[in-house]
Amino acid sequence: MNEIEIIDNLINKTCKEIVKFSNEDGSFIFNKDPNINIPPFFDHTLVRTSEAIRILIYSQNIDYLPHINKSLLYCLNFNFSADTEINFLCSKLKVIRFLDNSFVKKRQKKIIDLILDKQCIGGYWGVFPDTYNLLNFSIVDPLYLYNSQKINASLLKLVKWFYMNRAKDKLGWGYNQNSEKSQNSYTANVLFSILRTNQNYNWEIIDEALDFLISNQNSDGGFSSSDTTINDQSTVYATSLSLICLLVLKADPFNSNVKKAFNFLIKHSLKSGGWGLIKSDKKIQIYTSYYATYALKLYKYFSENYFKSKFDFVDKTKDFNIFLFFEFENEINNGFKNSLVKFILNSNIYGSSLEATKRRKKIVDIFYKNGILEVGDVINLIKKYPKYKNITKKYHITLIKSDLDHLNKIGILVKHKNKYCLLGNFNIK
Structure with a gap:
């Protein structure tokens, strides 16, 4: 060599x-x-x-x-x-x-x-x-x-x-x-x-x-x-x-x-x-x-x-x-x-539907502005947007957790125990 x-x-x-x-x-x-x-x-x-x-x-x-x-x-x-x-x-x-x-x-x-x-x-x-x-x-x-x-x-x-x-x-x-x-x-x-x-x-x-x-x-x-x-x-x-x-x-x-x-x-x-x-x-x-x-x-x-x-x-x-x-x-x-x-880029960042893509982009923006969050924190913050005002912990926690785990899997979010954090500046437009 x-x-x-x-x-x-x-x-x-x-x-x-x-x-x-x-x-x-x-x-x-x-x-x-x-x-x-x-x-x-x-x-x-x-x-x-x-x-x-x-x-x-x-x-x-x-x-x-x-x-x-x-x-x-x-x-x-x-x-x-x-x-x-x-x-x-x-x-x-x-x-x-x-x-x-x-x-x-x-x-x-x-x-x-x-x-x-x-x-x-x-x-x-x-x-x-x-x-x-x-x-x-x-x-x-x-x-x-x-x-x-x-x-x-x-x-x-x-x-x-x-x-x-x-x-x-x-x-x-x-x-x-x-x-x-x-x-x-x-x-x-x-x-x-x-x-x-x-x-x-x-x-x-x-x-x-x-x-x-x-x-x-x-x-x-x-x-x-x-x-x-x-x-x-x-x-x-x-x-x-x-x-x-x-x-x-x-x-x-x-x-x-x-x-x-x-x-x-x-x-x-x-x-x-x-x-x-x-x-x-x-x-x-x-x-x-x-x-x-x-x-x-x-x-x-x-x-x-x-x-x-x-x-x-x-x-x-x-x-x-x-x-x-x-x-x-x-x-x-x-x-x-x-x-x-x-x-x-080697992963499916946009998810399985247009709706999932839009929601996940919004979640990335939330992490960009707020740092380390749990699932409940994300739900409370995404509800502030008119489009997602009806999201609740009782009925949508599985949906939001699925979004977070998807973003973690493709390398945008880092996860430890119940907390997530944005790894890089992926403020996707």
Whole structure:
């Protein structure tokens, strides 16, 4: 197999393995990583479910839509407030963007406002005066997807804080602003964060950090993580993040360091699918599998697009690499939406009669405006339209439930227990 076929095969195997860990409510629970002590707010079911959803979406395989739909509803139903752990807010925000309707957009705005309100005056996130770069990385992860003046200004403050708060050795970044030594995984965390903000690239500092990563690449092609986790052997996590940074931020995306990291990930995938954290691991870890999948998917995208004839007259600079990176991000998002459309077009959306079609279109409009509803809620809301004023729970609950189940079956509504939610913006005219 060539590289592209190998990547597709590994991602497919990973998805098949991941769905074995799905629960009835749409959540995913995975093995605890025995190698490191992960803070509970990073190892929470919501966080891992968010990562699982993204892996399944990266597969671009419509067969996984039922799993994705159920898991998206689980994340949407996760309650939050101003006191909710910020990493939970970020994990929820990262995936509910795929639920493209007016109700969800209100939730998105509320979560974004909560996250931005928690930013410290210096530009970082944390409890004054302490922070750590993994937390800041986790916050950039969803925020950069929601382009607005307010978000961009907030992220620019963080980027400036990153530049002013390298490790004391001035090579890269450590655990936080007080770190003496630069560490591989934290340096990659920060570089990836700066890349995603798409503003204020300080190439002198970035290049120094990339040189630091390259100098620490192990003989097996991988990268160790950090003194606070694993520093004596290569990890899939640090290798995946380093590959991403070296692929996009170096002038030559297919440099020898990227190739070595790529080969490490290919060689050390699990036979059953997915990745552990270190070479000796036998069980899948979701967070390492997520970053490895992302890195390989990005590598594949560059391989397929970098040398396309339409780019023959484009200067192959770092700016071009960054352009391709954001094109990749857009394709993942649009690819998921296209998969939904394909899934629906292959189904009988209009039902068995013109009357059923009109009623179901009205129901879709009701969900678009109102969010998560039960059958009784839909009946109460559809009665407000003159044409359906005579619909009652006593005589029509079976009819309306049949409509909801039909819309669920074809992928427009997501269902969990007795509640339904509109998956995408299918405000059909």
